[in-house]
Amino acid sequence: MTDNFNQPSTGLFVKAMPIIFVFLWSTGFIGAKMGLxxxxxxxxxxxxxxxxxxxMVPFVLITQTQWPARWIDYIHIxxxxxxxxxxxxxxxxxSISKGTPAGISSLIVGIQPLIVAALAGVLLKETVSLQKWIGLLLGLAGVFLVVSNKLSIGEGTLFGMSLSFIALVSIAAATLYQKKFCSQMNIKSGNLIQFAVxxxxxxLTSLLFETGEVIWSGELIxxxxxxxxxxxxxAMTLLYMLLRTGAAANVSSLFYLTPPCTAVVAYFLFDETLGALSLLGMGIAVAGVALVNYRFKKAGRT
Structure with a gap:
């Protein structure tokens, strides 16, 4: 038996989870921009x-959270x-630390829903209809328009771009793997295991490849x-809840909305401009995600 996250109520919060997730996930750039x-x-x-x-440790212990019953579950998580x-x-x-513009990195990683949709049918036995494929392609086009004014390739970014492609493969694999092998994990203990790993x-990678120097500042904190x-x-808790209750291709399509949402947040926090193409791209991305997730009623049925 897992905790209450396994069977979330059907109230307003559950319906709002995709919107909340997109907003929270899109703010991730704030930490990177301020901290790096x-x-x-x-x-x-x-x-x-x-x-x-x-x-997480005291929270999991105080709530007497259940741990995985089998060692193989620890390995999968x-x-x-x-x-x-x-x-x-x-x-x-x-990738960003090596000089890759955020727009290029987000566009590369933005291909993820297409990869997940292509593999979901084979690996997860999910059906990806023509409507969903059209929606996924529209979403990708919308993301491209949103970040088009930020696409610039400078000297030394080829290596950085290759790192973004590795990130793309990783998040696509993570989405499929989590859906297939970890969909029933207890979210509290599962998160703790993943955070610890x-x-x-x-x-270890910082010891091997970095100096470990930290300049403590208000921005970093x-x-x-x-x-x-x-x-x-x-955001990670919401993502795992969404993967548990929805198809992998549908959940992945939400990532198309993060660049538009990020652009809006950047407009208010950092005075970054929103051009006509960006606004058009936002509309197209929203339409694409709607096509992926909305089930049209057949004629003659209510």
Whole structure:
């Protein structure tokens, strides 16, 4: 038996989960933008997940959360965490630190819903209809328009772009793996296991490849708190709840909405402009996600 997250109520919160998830996930750039000038990426992520573990341990113990019953479950949960945190987050942060523009990185990773949809039928026995394929392609087109004004390839970004492609493969694999092998995990203990595995991974990689220097500042502390509370504890929990209750292709399509939402947040926080193409792209991306997730009623039926 798992905790209450396994069977969420059918109230307003459940219906609002996709919207809340998209907003929270889209704010992840705030932490990276504020924190990376003061710390190297692997060290940054090691500190982030170390804090996550410190916060989760007493919470899991106090609530007497159930742990996985089999060792194979620990292995599956750990692999899912390494793909999602170590692979996706690690290579995105590395890519940006190597000079890849955020627009290019987000566009590369934005291909993820198409990969998940293509593989979901084979690996998860999910049916991806023509309507969903059209919606996925529309969503990708919308993302391209949103970030088109930020697409610029400067010197030395080819290696950084390749890291974004590794992040793309990692998050697609993480989505499919989590859906197939970890959909019934207890979200509290499962998150703790994944945070701990990710923390060890980032700590070891920081020891091997970085100096470990940290310039403590108000911006870095805010970035860490934001990434820990809003992203790791908030958005990741919602993502796993969505994967548990919805098809992998449908959940993945929500990632198309994060670049438009990020653009809106950046407009208010950093005075980044929103051009006509960006606004058009937002509309197209929303329409694409609607096509993926909306089930049209057949004629003659109510």
């Amino acid at each position: 000038p003061f710390v190297e990426p692997m060290t940054f992520l090691a500190i982030r997940f170390g804090i996550c573990v410190l916060l 750990s692999i899912g965490g390494l793909l999602m945190h170590g692979g996706y987050l690690g290579f995105v942060f590395l 990710a923390g060890v991974y980032f700590y 805010f970035a860490l708190l934001w990434l820990v509370i809003i992203l790791s504890l908030g």
